[in-house]
Amino acid sequence: MGLDWEAIAFVVLSVLEVTFSILLVTSKRLVRAAFWLAATLITVGGIYLLFRAEFVFLIQILVYAGAVPLLFAFGIMLTRRKIMEEPGMEGEK
Amino acid sequence: MSAPLVPSLFGSCYILTGAIIWIVDKILYAIGYVIPPLNGPLAALGGWLASPAVLTFLTWFVMVLVMVIWAVLLNLLTMMWVERKVYSRLQDRYGIMISIWSLPLWPFNRRKDKATHRGWGFLQNVADGMKLLQKENIVPAAADSMMFSVAPAWIAGTTLMVFAALPWSSGLSVANLDLGVLFILAAFSLAPLGILIAGWSSNNTSTLVGGMRSAAMLMAYEIPLILAVIALVFTTGSLDPQTLVLQQEQTLVALGPVSIPRWNLFGPQVIGFIVFMVAIVAEMERIPFDLPEADAELVEGWTTELTGMRFGLVFGFKWLRMIAGAALLSILYLGGWSGPVFYTFYLGSVPIPIIPAEAWFMLRIYLLGIFFVLLSWAVPRVRIDQILNIGWKRLIPLALLAILVAAAARVFGYVG
Amino acid sequence: MPEFWINMGPQHPMTHGLWNMKVKVDGETITDAKPEIGYLHRGVEKIAEVREFQKVIVLTDRLCYVSSITWSHAYCLAVEKMMGVEVPERGQYLRVIALELQRIASHLMWLAAYGPDLGLLTVLLWSLRERELFLDLIQLMSGARMNQNYPRIGGVRNDIPENFDAMCKRSIEHFLEKLDTDYEKMLHESKIFHMRTQGVGKISAADAVNWGVTGPNLRACGVNVDIRRLDPYETYEEIDFEPQVWKGPDAGDSYSRFICRFNEMRESCAIILQALEKMPKEGAYRTKPPRRAEGEGYVRTEDSRGEALFYVCGDGDDRPYRVKIRSPIFCTMAATPLMLRGNKLADSVAILGSIDVCVGEIDK
Numbered sequence: 076m077g078l079d080w081e082a083i084a085f086v087v088l089s090v091l092e093v094t095f096s097i098l099l100v101t102s103k104r105l106v107r108a109a110f111w112l113a114a115t116l117i118t119v120g121g122i123y124l125l126f127r128a129e130f131v132f133l134i135q136i137l138v139y140a141g142a143v144p145l146l147f148a149f150g151i152m153l154t155r156r157k158i159m160e161e162p163g164m165e166g167e168k
Numbered sequence: 169m170s171a172p173l174v175p176s177l178f179g180s181c182y183i184l185t186g187a188i189i190w191i192v193d194k195i196l197y198a199i200g201y202v203i204p205p206l207n208g209p210l211a212a213l214g215g216w217l218a219s220p221a222v223l224t225f226l227t228w229f230v231m232v233l234v235m236v237i238w239a240v241l242l243n244l245l246t247m248m249w250v251e252r253k254v255y256s257r258l259q260d261r262y263g264i265m266i267s268i269w270s271l272p273l274w275p276f277n278r279r280k281d282k283a284t285h286r287g288w289g290f291l292q293n294v295a296d297g298m299k300l301l302q303k304e305n306i307v308p309a310a311a312d313s314m315m316f317s318v319a320p321a322w323i324a325g326t327t328l329m330v331f332a333a334l335p336w337s338s339g340l341s342v343a344n345l346d347l348g349v350l351f352i353l354a355a356f357s358l359a360p361l362g363i364l365i366a367g368w369s370s371n372n373t374s375t376l377v378g379g380m381r382s383a384a385m386l387m388a389y390e391i392p393l394i395l396a397v398i399a400l401v402f403t404t405g406s407l408d409p410q411t412l413v414l415q416q417e418q419t420l421v422a423l424g425p426v427s428i429p430r431w432n433l434f435g436p437q438v439i440g441f442i443v444f445m446v447a448i449v450a451e452m453e454r455i456p457f458d459l460p461e462a463d464a465e466l467v468e469g470w471t472t473e474l475t476g477m478r479f480g481l482v483f484g485f486k487w488l489r490m491i492a493g494a495a496l497l498s499i500l501y502l503g504g505w506s507g508p509v510f511y512t513f514y515l516g517s518v519p520i521p522i523i524p525a526e527a528w529f530m531l532r533i534y535l536l537g538i539f540f541v542l543l544s545w546a547v548p549r550v551r552i553d554q555i556l557n558i559g560w561k562r563l564i565p566l567a568l569l570a571i572l573v574a575a576a577a578r579v580f581g582y583v584g
Numbered sequence: 585m586p587e588f589w590i591n592m593g594p595q596h597p598m599t600h601g602l603w604n605m606k607v608k609v610d611g612e613t614i615t616d617a618k619p620e621i622g623y624l625h626r627g628v629e630k631i632a633e634v635r636e637f638q639k640v641i642v643l644t645d646r647l648c649y650v651s652s653i654t655w656s657h658a659y660c661l662a663v664e665k666m667m668g669v670e671v672p673e674r675g676q677y678l679r680v681i682a683l684e685l686q687r688i689a690s691h692l693m694w695l696a697a698y699g700p701d702l703g704l705l706t707v708l709l710w711s712l713r714e715r716e717l718f719l720d721l722i723q724l725m726s727g728a729r730m731n732q733n734y735p736r737i738g739g740v741r742n743d744i745p746e747n748f749d750a751m752c753k754r755s756i757e758h759f760l761e762k763l764d765t766d767y768e769k770m771l772h773e774s775k776i777f778h779m780r781t782q783g784v785g786k787i788s789a790a791d792a793v794n795w796g797v798t799g800p801n802l803r804a805c806g807v808n809v810d811i812r813r814l815d816p817y818e819t820y821e822e823i824d825f826e827p828q829v830w831k832g833p834d835a836g837d838s839y840s841r842f843i844c845r846f847n848e849m850r851e852s853c854a855i856i857l858q859a860l861e862k863m864p865k866e867g868a869y870r871t872k873p874p875r876r877a878e879g880e881g882y883v884r885t886e887d888s889r890g891e892a893l894f895y896v897c898g899d900g901d902d903r904p905y906r907v908k909i910r911s912p913i914f915c916t917m918a919a920t921p922l923m924l925r926g927n928k929l930a931d932s933v934a935i936l937g938s939i940d941v942c943v944g945e946i947d948k
Contacts, residue, residue, distance in 0.1 A: 106368040107315060113361055133350045137394070141357035142386060145364055149383040153611070259709035373590045377612070377929065455703055456776060464598055464701045464933040547776045549703030551930045552612050554779055 085125055092118040109148040116140045170509040172337035173524035181231045182223070189217050189226070232332075235342050239331045239488065243530075247487045247537055248293045254538055255545040264289035300480035308473050312369040319366035320478040326362065327485045329355035330492045335409050337505045337525035349397060349407045352496055356451055356489070360386045363460055363470050366482070370473035378470035381552055382460040388559025389450035389457070395567035396440040396447065400432060400500055402574035403582055413504030431503045436577040440570035441501045443563050448493040450555065453486060455544030459552055494536035498529065502536075505529035587615060590929070594623050598933045600697050601943030605920070605936060612929050617921040621914075624947040632907040637663050637737055637877070640904065645731045647909070648945040651690040651888045653682050653722070655945070657735040658885045661817060662894035663904075664737060666881030669873045675739035676818045677863035681752075682725055682734055683818075684852040684859070688759075689718040690888035691849050694940040695767075698842070701937035702780050707770060714762055717755040724748055739870020749860050756853045763850065771842075781839040785923040785935030788836060795922065796915035799890025800848060801939050804830045804840035811886040823858045825851050838931075838938040845940070876902045889913050889940050911945040 092115055099111035120135035174180055193214040200207035216222060249264070256263025267287025268274055277284055307313045333351040335341030345351050360382045367379020397407075404412055412432075420430040428434065433441050450457035461469025471482055498504055507528030509521045550558070593604035604620035628647060632640045644659040645652040657679055664671065671679070692715040699707025719729045725744050726732035734741050771777050787797070789805040802809055810827035812820040828847040830840035878900040884893045890912025899905040916939050923935050 104312065106365055107312070109361070110315065110318065110365055113358075129345075129347055130350075133347055133354050137350065137354040137357055141354065141361065142390065145361050145383045145386055148364060149380070152380060152383075255706070259706050260713055261709060373588060377590070377609070380611070458703070459930075462703065462930060464703060465592070465930050467597060545706050546770065547704070547774060548699075548780050549930070550776055551780060551928055553928060 081125055085122065088118050088121045088125070092122070105151055106148055109144040112144040112147065113140050116143070170505070170507045170523060170525045170528055171512070171519065171521045172339040172505070173520070173526050174337065175339045177231055177234070177340050177342065178227065181234060182227045184234075185223060185227045185230045188230070189223065192217065231342055235331055236328065238336075238340075239328075239491070243491050243533075244484060244488050245290070245293050247491055247534070248484070249288075249290050250534060250537055251487065251541045252292070253289065254541045258542065258545055264292035266292040266295055297480060297484070300477050303476035305476040305478060306473075308370060308372070310371040311473065312371070315365050315369035316473075317478075319362045319369060320474065320481045322362035322365065323359050324481045324485050326355050326358035327488050327492070329358075330489075333409075334492060334495055335499075336495075336529055338410060338413070340526055341409075344410060345408070347407045348409045349412070349496070349500065352492065353394065353397065356492070357386075357390055359489070366474065367460070367470035370470075372473050374466040374468075374472050375470045378460045378462070378466050378472075381462075382470065384552060385450065385457070385459060385555050385559070388556050389447040389563070392443050392559060392563035392567040393447040393451065395564065396444040396570060397500070399440040399567065399570040399574040400437055402571065402578050403436065404432070409499050409504065412499055413506055416503040417506040429503050429506060431501060433501045436573045436582060437501065437570070439566055439573060443567045443570060444497065444500065446558070446563060448497060449540065449543070450559075452490045452493045452540070454490070454540055456547050456550055457555055458544075458549060459555060462549055464549070490537060490540060491533060494533045494540070495529070497536060498532040502532055504532075507531075592932065593620070598701065598936060599943075600937075600941050603941070603943050603946065605932065607924065607929065607932055609929050614924050614927055614929060614932060617924040617932075619917050619920055621917060621943070621946050624943050626948065628948045629907050629909060632904055634903060636902050637873070637875075637898075637904065640907070641733055641736070642731075645733055646944065647911070647948065648690075648889075648942045649730055650693040650942065651686055651945075652731050653686040653726075653734050654690075654885065654887045655892065656733065657683055658883060658887065658892045658894045659896070659907075660735045660737050661885060662881040662883040662896040663877070664873070664881070665883055666879045666896055666898055667737070667873055667877040669738045669871060671739050671818075672868040672871060673819070674864050674867040675869040675871075677859050678725070678740045678744065678869055679735060680818050680820065680823070680859045681744075681856055681863075682722070682732075682740065684855045685718050685722050685725070687888045688849050688852045689715050689722065691845050691852075691940075692718070694845060694888075694937075698937040701933040702777065704770070704777070707767075710762075710766060710770070714759055717759055721748075721752055721755055724751065736870060738873040739868070741870075743869050752856060752860060756856060760850065760853055763846075767846075771846075778839065780931075780934050781842055781938070782837060783834050784838045784927060784931045785938065786834065786837045787919060787923050791922060792836060792919065795919035797890070797919050798912045798915070799887065800828070800844045801841055801890060801912075801916055803828060804844045805836040806830055809891075811884055811891055815884060817883065817885060819859070819862075822862060823855055825855050825858075827851075838934050841938040876900055884910075887912055889942060889945070890916065909945075909948055911948065913939065913942055914946045914948075917941070917946060 095111050095115040095118060099108055099115055102108045102111060116135060116139040120132045120140065123132040123135055196210040196214045200210040217226075253263050265285040265287065267285075267289050268291060269277060269284050269287045270291065307316055330352050332342050333345050333348045333355075335344065335348070363382040364379040367375040367377075367382070370376075401407060404415055406412060406415075416429060416431050418430045419427040420434055421428045453460060459469075461471055463469065466472070471479055474482060505525035505528050507523065507525070509523060512519050512521045514520070587608055587610045589606050589608050591604060591606055593599040594602050599605065602623040604623070606618040606620060607614050608616035608618075626646075628643045632643055635643070640659060641656045644655045647655040692711045696708045696711035696715070699705060699711065722732060722734075723729050725748070726734035726741060787795075787805060789802075789807050792802050792805045793807065797805075798809065806829060808827060808829045811817075812825075813827055828844045828851055830836075830844055832840070834840060877898040879898055881896045881898075882894070884891055886892075891910070892912060893908075893910030895906070895908040896904050897906040920936065920939070923939075924932055927935065
């Protein structure tokens, strides 16, 4: 078969990665952005896997996909930013 | 040393897939016999299915399916049953009683008018699962509905990913990776993001605080966990579960007929073992460290707004994480599936050990499971600042000490 | 995150009843708190004005369903003072036994609720198991497990069965053994339990007195106030017992409240055993009270939760003209924001569980 599976995988991963990163920078909600960041980093990891760099791929998943979005989200939540949209959150009427 | 009952999961599944395709082929032939115009295309389809490439491809599907059924349907339900029975005994009560005797059509019931609740209660969890399946899936009006749906799938999916690389014996595994332990840890560490997403997207104060706690305590237990594994690598030099277990099969001390195996626990890794044990309890979200779903102050924590099978998934998969954690602990420190084989009998030419490697492995998993159950029902829950203290001020220095000890042992010639 | 309010209640695992604790959190730290009560208001004081003296006991029983006898007893005592009725000695001793049995049952119910607050569900099941012993004894005395209607104006409803002494002693022996083994290991020796309760929800003795905190919660601050000693009623004068006062460091925290209540159960056992010894074996257990009365009766007793006060005023009719109830947890509730501020969110359960909230008597 003449198909180059690796090229196809690369194209798919790249398209996904670009899409996710656009979603990441355009989404207004913090945790959504964190989710898209994780998705972007996992697709980057997929490209590492295409390079036969399994160790880098696993470290990418372990450190970047698992921890970094969470830390970003957590760090931003520590600021006095309003992260929930519902008006009833103020509690006191 | 004990041999596995399934020498190669791929081989077994290859035969299984072949059998399935053979049956499908016969059915296709029968359809073609009844409807003659379809005869040609169906024969071509049957031939395509039987071609080696397709067969191999389908075998992988069957393998994954077998592993999911093995892990989720059998071990998850058994572990839940063990937990509910064991803590019921601790609390001086019988615990779950619904078993096959409670089924309405079970023929041996003396009372036909009424289900009897006797027996060991194994079907209670099945009944609970069926109840959760029937429940309505409510998405709160103010919730971020997309993220609300993604979060349980994320948690369940990443938990199942663990079982892609987790071997149950030298044969019973889906994929044997050189960096298997690292893969399992990576898959393990993805769930807290799902918890944060679930907590935030429900748009509820309790769930939000639960999700935040998950994010806050992630670093406190994840870093010691990885550091303990790094300490282990110093002496073992491998992250492949198979190699780790092979190393631990060797004899440390021979005492006549009994020999003590060379488990990583017996040696310089004992500090790392303690660190790993504490951190894996936090990773499994069991009671001393189940802060994200502290049911006393946050109603059910981050799962408060989840309903139906969404709740069922995240609730039930906690036990799957427990199984994975116990399995990882036993592979890394307790000799994995190694154990003595007392007798091997032959079925034709196939050797069948009376206590196969899988049984030794599951014995360890369930004993560790009972240990975790007793632990989590005998201690209160710690506070968020206390778990951060334990993680950063106790576990990380201990893990660094474990690395030092392991490095020193390596310098002086200890190979695990 | 900005500070936000979390409603803990009216439907919440923490509340043990129908009330709402609003806490304002900054991340995990509580910056403000506001108890919201009144969900269970039944107007007991007002209903009492239209019922005859005897029939009010039904209402006072329901003030707090885990501690019925102590409340009915306080009411009966107030009415007896107003009428000038003297209870026979055997009746007084029976009352003391019933009160202390009820105190143990109430404290066990508190312990059962406090365990799950800290994530320790096993204690719930164990405490309820031990509570059965005392509910059985109360049932032997009064015939009911809940809402016993046992104290009557002028005595108690009925005498105890013949072999009550032996059964009581056997149960108490078993219970004390359990306290020394199971609970000692599960709670006193648990490091995590200490971490969760010590130094949490502190209130100084001066603050506690000023806010009207009474009972075990006040004794946990190191103040030796026990109405059974200060203003003895029934036959408590003749019984030798020691009010449980916290003497160690960190007075007024959740752990000291826990210890005070826990040791009070042991003390109550001792009181029951003494009362069984000293009780006259024969004799009347009640007198007939007059039907109508005029005057004022005021009494304060040591309820399981603190100082219960009853004021009954009669105008010569067969009904009370006015009944005033002072319930201990109603006053303690006002002091909870003081205890909560500055602690972590998870501490709110460790604090509110330790003061032993009973919504029935708060809302009256």
